[in-house]
Amino acid sequence: MAVLEDIASLSDPMAGAVDVLKQHAGKGSSSESDWHEVATAGKTLADTLQTEELRSAVGEKGVLEACGALLRQLISLREEQPTATEDVENSLLRAQTELVRVVGNLCFDHDENRQRTLDAGIPLAVARLLAIVLDCDGSEPARAPATPPQRLSLDEIKFVRAATGAFLNSSLKFDPMRRELARKEVLRPLLALLDFRQDPSRRVQPLYRVGEWSTSGSEERRDVASTAVRWAANVLEDVMSEDKQTFPAVGVDILASSVLDLHHRDDASLREIEPEELEDWIDTDIELLTISASLLEGVVLESEEAKVELAFSSEDASSSASPKSLLERLLDFIESAKTPSYWLEGSDDPARIEKAFSAIKASVVRAVVEAPNSDEVMKRLWTETRVENEAEGRAESRSWLVERLVKWLHVADVNSGREDLLICAAHMLASLGRKDEYTLSLVRDYRIAEPLADIVRDRVGGAIGKTGRAGETTQILFGVVSLLRHLAIPVANREVLGNTGVTPALAQLLRAELDVVQPLQLAVIGLLKHLSYPSVQNVLELFGFETEVQAPLAPTQQAMPAPVDLVVGIAERVDDLRLRSESARVLVNAVRTLFGPTTHSSTTTAHEDAVGTAQKRLSRTDVVGIVAELVRNSSQHPMLVNEGMVALALLASQNLSTASLALDSLLASPAPRGQPIADDAGFGQLSLDLVPSNKNKAGPAPATDVIVGLFARADSSSIPPEMLSNAANLLLTLCPAASNDSALSRRLGGPLRRALQDADADKSQLWSAAVERVLAELAVA
Secondary structure: OOOOOOHHHOOHHHHHHHHHHHHHHHHOOOOHHHHHHHHHHHHHHHHHOOOHHHHHHHHHOOHHHHHHHHHHHHHHHHHHOOOOOHHHHHHHHHHHHHHHHHHHHHOOOOHHHHHHHHHOOHHHHHHHHHHHHHOOOOOOOOOOOOOOOEOOOHHHHHHHHHHHHHHHHHHOOOHHHHHHHOOHHHHHHHHHOOOOOOOOOOOEOOOOOOOHHHOOOOHHHHHHHHHHHHHHHHHHHHHOOOOOOOOOOHHHHHHHHHHHHHHHHOOOOOOOOOHHHHHHHHHHHHHHHHHHHHHHHHHHHHOHHHHHHHHHOOOOOOOOOOOOOHHHHHHHHHHHOOOOHHHHHHOOOHHHHHHHHHHHHHHHHHHHHHHHHOHHHHHHHHHHOEEEEEEOOEEEEEEHHHHHHHHHHHHOOOOOOOHHHHHHHHHHHHHHOOOHHHHHHHHHOOOOHHHHHHHHHHHHHHHHHOOOOHHHHHHHHHHHHHHHHHHOOOHHHHHHHHOOOOHHHHHHHHOHHHHHHHHHHHHHHHHHHHHOOOOHHHHHHHOOEOOOOOOOOOEOOOOOOOHHHHHHHHHHHOOOHHHHHHHHHHHHHHHHHHHOOOOOOOOOHHHHHHHHHHHHHHOOHHHHHHHHHHHHHOOOOHHHHHHHHHHHHHHHOOOHHHHHHHHHHHHOOOOOOOOOOOOOOOHHHOOHHHOOOOOOOOOOOOHHHHHHHHHHOOOOOOOOHHHHHHHHHHHHHHHHHOOOOHHHHHHHHHHHHHHHHHOOOOOOOOOHHHHHHHHHHOOOO
């Protein structure tokens, strides 16, 4: 960077201006004429700092230090003499405006001057003066609340513009300054510029409101004010992009007010404005609302305090007898707000405008949905939104919030075009249902199972066939399926959800063409996993049987695969380990339900044939292999290993053929992902003598190694004795299929014998006898 070495390199006016500022900073200025000189010198410098070389030269001459000192003198004068004559006030205002312009221009693309500005304490001084002008310094109102807020003069607005411009220039891509501007002393006046709350105690009118350009008024004032507000929004967006912990809670109300104020501009009429200028004004409005909405979303996402504020603040409520909370007004916005007509009329690209407004509303939706993800907010919303209603001749207390969200589920059918309501309702109900008692209430008291099932059935075709807006359809389905998965966590809800008949439609989302949206498929699998235990009827529907009491139990006559085949398909097809494991757990739960000890007692005569058919399907090579893979891939997750072992033991206990199939699958070395296994090389046909040892080969070990490895960790607190008992029981169940088999004996004998020798006698009581029987069966004792 070129640096001028002495002040003689500057023009005479600039050199003189530097001298004036430094002299007044040193001696202290008090008279009107002194501040007039400061303002004139400041303007001279601010107007001429057009090159990097000049900014470097002036910055090195101590001008920023002088500006900092002069700004602090101005603060003292304003605090000591809050009222002054008009001439003095004008001199002070002009001086502080020009000084701040000097700071802003010196910091333009100049990190050295930005650091000097920071070292001189200028950011806090500018913020203090800005707070004084905006009358938002935190003190009590000096006048009665009924007094109308004052309207800033054009010169005051120009100072505000200079201040926000200085903040913007000094912080851009300069982290030390960004951290300084994240202090509450700076955030408060910046937020005041975006504050459109109808607060009777506010002292200053908003400088610029969205859509104000479409009404009559001073063009210069509107231009300056809109720039000041836009720059304030830009600064807030930049400095709060990483750490939002310093963001004041009241900022939630302020950011929301920026969006909610849009309601009041729908009746605006266009003035005669050139098309290019018109587009610029619309873009300004969109930028302000986009920043406000996205900041609201980000702050609520990261701050517990912000979640509470959004959910329960009643600031800016109307003066009616029953004022609405901030949450209610945001829900009103989501439900009723439309793209402003004057935006659409003034733009030559209405589609772009509609898309921009949809993005603004989407940020508001995400903020609202996030609030109940705080446990405190969730609990309070369930208790504090309750109202008394008359139902069937008796008083009933119900949540108006839940009632409204459930209503949205009914209103937003596939032809309504109100996908935003569906997304908001589904995700927010999921956030509200993170505790069993609330989840049970949603299903029992608010009966949301059926409308959710209808939404899935109505939209599955669009997701598979990619008709309509496929991306939006999958987003809706993700929200609805995620909510259903939440609801299915309590066992008491599972049969109610299964009785909606949603399983066949859900399973279609597991088709290969939707592998690009695996989060949705993972949500579907998670729901099917819950539904598959312990309800026999739910499992039968998984296998393609109708389960209504009046309907005959026969496979559904639909031109689509049975749900279980789609579960098997995704488990065999995808590479994502979590999705494969969760798919296997669907099959594990189906095995537990259909082969468990209570299956026969809970099965009606009409169901028996269907249960038998489903049991045969679960005993096939593909299912057994998938469950064995769950065991093999879950060595770091003993709970999953245990689930797989229990399911395999239930299957193997049916007959020798299934036991042989289970043993072969457990001993098989897994084929690399992406390479299909030949049709004639199914797990059931693998010979034990052909199973290679993994000692000298890379890749996962056979599942038997994982099972035996549990015994080596017998003393670990993560391996309870009950799990080892299940492992021993599985091995014992497999023994008839491998009697006197040398390969299995070599693999199991040594580790099991060492486990018996090393085990604590008290801890091994549940499993040691079974292990001894395994060794005896294999003739290796």
